[in-house]
Amino acid sequence: MDNKTYIHILTDTLIKKNNQLDKLLQITALQEQYINEPNLDMDKFEQTFAEKEEYIEQINLLDDGFEKIYLHIQDELSTKRIEHKEQIKTLQDLIRKITEKSTKLQAAELRNKNKMEAYFLNRKKEIKNFKLSSRTATNYYNSMRNQPIGESYFLDKKK
Numbered sequence: 043m044d045n046k047t048y049i050h051i052l053t054d055t056l057i058k059k060n061n062q063l064d065k066l067l068q069i070t071a072l073q074e075q076y077i078n079e080p081n082l083d084m085d086k087f088e089q090t091f092a093e094k095e096e097y098i099e100q101i102n103l104l105d106d107g108f109e110k111i112y113l114h115i116q117d118e119l120s121t122k123r124i125e126h127k128e129q130i131k132t133l134q135d136l137i138r139k140i141t142e143k144s145t146k147l148q149a150a151e152l153r154n155k156n157k158m159e160a161y162f163l164n165r166k167k168e169i170k171n172f173k174l175s176s177r178t179a180t181n182y183y184n185s186m187r188n189q190p191i192g193e194s195y196f197l198d199k200k201k
Contacts, residue, residue: 048115049129055108056136062101063143069094070150077157 069090076087119126 045115045118045126046129048111049119049126049133051111052108052115053129053132053136055104055111056133056140059101059104059108060136060140060143062097062104063140063147066094066097066101067143067147067150069097070147070154073154074150074157077154077161082161 073087073090076082076090119130123130
């Protein structure tokens with residue numbers, strides 16, 4: 043293969059990665075919608091994780107392929123910068139877009155993480171309160187069960 047073909051492959055790889063990041067951003071936004079719902083549907087939420095995992099695997103494969111090809115053509119690009127000026131500019135623009143999307147994705151992931159931590163903290167408090175209420179009710183019923191039935195106790199305040 044000649045170097046123009048390698049440069050074309052690099053460009054295609056970055057375009058595919060850019061598209062995969064778009065899909066990841068969409069899924070992350072969907073996750074945020076699920077988290078903001080009053081009754082979080084954990085099944086739908088978990089399904090988005092499976093989808094995200096597929097896209098992340100594809101991105102990792104694209105990154106590996108890009109790195110291998112770039113290492114192969116790196117010397118050509120650095121020594122003949124003027125010949126490949128337009129292709130280099132295209133690659134740089136794509137890398138800039140990918141970096142921006144990666145930053146947006148990280149910010150969205152951090153927001154979702156914080157919201158999920160708050161959600162789980164609230165759920166933990168609800169469970170703790172439920173257990174405490176349940177324990178209190180059980181103790182009350184146990185103590186009432188041990189009381190003699192039908193006997194009255196009067197205290198005489200006169201002496």
